Amino acid sequence: MLTSYRLGIDLGGTSAKIAIVTGRSRIVREASVTTAGQPRPAAVVDAIAAAARSLVAGVKIAGVGVGVAGDIDFRRGLIRVSPNLGWRNVPLAALLKKRLKRNVIVDNDANVAAWGLFKTQAPAGVSNMIAVTLGTGVGGGVVIDGKLHRGATGTAGEIGHMTMVPEGRPCNCGNRGCLETYAGGFYIVRHVRERLAAGDASSLRKLFDTDPDQISPLSIYQAAKKGDSFARGIWAEAGAVLGTALGGLVYVLNPERVVLTGGVAQAKDFLLAPIRRIWRARAFRVPMRAAKVVVAENTAHIGVIGASLLEPRP
Amino acid sequence: MLTSYRLGIDLGGTSAKIAIVTGRSRIVREASVTTAGQPRPAAVVDAIAAAARSLVAGVKIAGVGVGVAGDIDFRRGLIRVSPNLGWRNVPLAALLKKRLKRNVIVDNDANVAAWGLFKTQAPAGVSNMIAVTLGTGVGGGVVIDGKLHRGATGTAGEIGHMTMVPEGRPCNCGNRGCLETYAGGFYIVRHVRERLAAGDASSLRKLFDTDPDQISPLSIYQAAKKGDSFARGIWAEAGAVLGTALGGLVYVLNPERVVLTGGVAQAKDFLLAPIRRIWRARAFRVPMRAAKVVVAENTAHIGVIGASLLEPRP
Numbered sequence: 001m002l003t004s005y006r007l008g009i010d011l012g013g014t015s016a017k018i019a020i021v022t023g024r025s026r027i028v029r030e031a032s033v034t035t036a037g038q039p040r041p042a043a044v045v046d047a048i049a050a051a052a053r054s055l056v057a058g059v060k061i062a063g064v065g066v067g068v069a070g071d072i073d074f075r076r077g078l079i080r081v082s083p084n085l086g087w088r089n090v091p092l093a094a095l096l097k098k099r100l101k102r103n104v105i106v107d108n109d110a111n112v113a114a115w116g117l118f119k120t121q122a123p124a125g126v127s128n129m130i131a132v133t134l135g136t137g138v139g140g141g142v143v144i145d146g147k148l149h150r151g152a153t154g155t156a157g158e159i160g161h162m163t164m165v166p167e168g169r170p171c172n173c174g175n176r177g178c179l180e181t182y183a184g185g186f187y188i189v190r191h192v193r194e195r196l197a198a199g200d201a202s203s204l205r206k207l208f209d210t211d212p213d214q215i216s217p218l219s220i221y222q223a224a225k226k227g228d229s230f231a232r233g234i235w236a237e238a239g240a241v242l243g244t245a246l247g248g249l250v251y252v253l254n255p256e257r258v259v260l261t262g263g264v265a266q267a268k269d270f271l272l273a274p275i276r277r278i279w280r281a282r283a284f285r286v287p288m289r290a291a292k293v294v295v296a297e298n299t300a301h302i303g304v305i306g307a308s309l310l311e312p313r314p
Numbered sequence: 315m316l317t318s319y320r321l322g323i324d325l326g327g328t329s330a331k332i333a334i335v336t337g338r339s340r341i342v343r344e345a346s347v348t349t350a351g352q353p354r355p356a357a358v359v360d361a362i363a364a365a366a367r368s369l370v371a372g373v374k375i376a377g378v379g380v381g382v383a384g385d386i387d388f389r390r391g392l393i394r395v396s397p398n399l400g401w402r403n404v405p406l407a408a409l410l411k412k413r414l415k416r417n418v419i420v421d422n423d424a425n426v427a428a429w430g431l432f433k434t435q436a437p438a439g440v441s442n443m444i445a446v447t448l449g450t451g452v453g454g455g456v457v458i459d460g461k462l463h464r465g466a467t468g469t470a471g472e473i474g475h476m477t478m479v480p481e482g483r484p485c486n487c488g489n490r491g492c493l494e495t496y497a498g499g500f501y502i503v504r505h506v507r508e509r510l511a512a513g514d515a516s517s518l519r520k521l522f523d524t525d526p527d528q529i530s531p532l533s534i535y536q537a538a539k540k541g542d543s544f545a546r547g548i549w550a551e552a553g554a555v556l557g558t559a560l561g562g563l564v565y566v567l568n569p570e571r572v573v574l575t576g577g578v579a580q581a582k583d584f585l586l587a588p589i590r591r592i593w594r595a596r597a598f599r600v601p602m603r604a605a606k607v608v609v610a611e612n613t614a615h616i617g618v619i620g621a622s623l624l625e626p627r628p
Binding site: 071080128140142144145147149150151152153154155156157158159161162163166171173174175240244245247248249251252253254255256281282283284286287290291 | 385394442454456458459461463464465466467468469470471472473475476477480485487488489554558559561562563565566567568569570595596597598600601604605
């Protein structure tokens with residue numbers, strides 16, 4: 001049974017989480033390494049490798065998977081660019097393989113989350129799934145016929161930067177009207193602050209006047225829960241744009257399941273209700289009824305678990 | 315070599331085309347059956363079967379594939395609904411199998427065209443492809459990892475009814491702002507007639523005043539070719555909406571190739587130029603550069619050829 005352990009690494013701009021994961025996706029040991037303020041990839045890789053080596057002592061590891069925020073060349077195990085880490089063209093798989101003496105698979109963190117959610121939470125009968133990570137930004141991963149879809153350059157799943165409004169809100173990516181500018185935590189919070197500054201009435205005003213930094217997806221959710229109509233409107237708008245984007249993808253990909261995850265997804269029904277309302281109004285009922293949209297549960301360790309489940313390409 | 319022949323059937327609202335196709339996708343014999351004004355499925359199926367039987371006399375046929383305009387349940391070989399034929403819940407595969415004594419595979423005509431274009435025209439190295447059929451309406455088909463993607467209910471590929479403008483132009487499907495209302499021949503022609511009726515200046519006016527029915531995708535293309543700026547603006551608008559829709563799908567699916575086909579696609583560079591302009595402005599260069607967008611060539615028989623190439627599901 002020892003051979004079924006795998007090592008999962010979730011490499012982010014603040015820290016790298018490292019875990020030994022069983023064949024049933026249970027974490028048996030874990031560690032963490034700080035990455036913030038550490039721009040030298042070699043130093044971070046050394047620290048991760050050292051932590052991993054002490055974790056795996058006495059345990060047989062079948063493989064190593066890493067999820068990284070950024071543009072990843074899955075085939076070559078290369079980080080093309082990771083703005084969170086401040087890295088560019090880092091051959092992470094090769095660097096880690098040299099230190100750990102094991103094959104290493106590297107993929108984008110949203111792909112890894114999608115794969116983890118598919119492998120550990122998708123009910124039987126689901127073989128096509130879209131996962132949307134609603135955090136500060138919006139990422140995504142697509143599972144087709146039971147496999148994580150990478151595409152030509154490993155960039156598949158960039159749902160957050162689909163153009164929803166050609167002349168819409170400016171996005172940090174450089175374009176306008178990306179889905180992320182309507183459904184990403186950074187933009188939702190900024191939009192709420194702007195509207196409060198402009199005088200919109202809301203129970204969030206006291207918080208805003210005390211300290212604008214207190215405005216967060218969580219506080220906007222809590223205000224909505226207490227009946228604040230401004231906050232409810234914010235979620236209705238985010239949900240409507242998400243519903244339109246995902247409704248289009250359901251027409252094109254016809255999945256059995258669409259999963260929302262990440263901090264912003266914790267608004268749950270305030271997002272799901274407008275999404276479902278838009279889906280119910282779509283003319284073609286068959287694909288819309290076949291696609292169940294849910295918010296993922298128990299996602300605290302999905303980064304390391306998803307990474308541990310990465311498979312070498314065939 | 316005789317065993318490599320296959321029968322391809324392209325069943326539309328006007329006629330059914332039937333062809334014997336070689337393993338190298340050459341048509342060796344063909345026939346046609348009228349379907350217009352024939353609402354009884356059994357009569358149409360009998361006529362197709364009779365024509366097919368006389369075509370295949372003396373030839374060994376390995377399999378039969380049919381492409382049908384409409385909502386098709388690929389797994390069961392069932393036409394859920396075909397507005398063009400006026401049919402609903404017709405078990406076409408079973409009806410034809412009984413008459414032809416051969417396995418029959420049925421799929422949506424846009425899927426069939428996508429598959430035919432992929433199998434006969436995609437260069438080596440293309441394994442992910444989006445095909446868009448720009449005819450009276452807009453259909454589509456998606457190839458993922460070298461396979462035609464059907465999805466949960468066989469409805470995958472409904473690109474034409476992605477919502478591009480939530481409160482946009484009314485679509486015959488019942489929704490508003492579908493891609494089809496900006497890039498489908500029916501809507502482009504209607505929009506041109508409306509604008510000419512409202513007094514817009516164009517070299518198309520003479521044609522319009524003589525007979526509004528002369529306004530067609532072809533005449534709008536010809537006017538654009540001669541430098542008519544109104545006609546060029548029409549294509550620029552259609553191309554821009556197509557570029558936005560397909561740009562989003564390139565972000566999500568990261569294909570090597572996007573193929574436009576159908577009558578409206580014959581506007582070629584008047585559509586390709588705005589699509590490429592929008593793609594070049596997208597922030598993430600890697601997937602956009604990897605995706606080549608082209609207009610398909612030699613598509614006269616792609617319906618029967620694509621149908622002949624349909625494979626039984628694994």
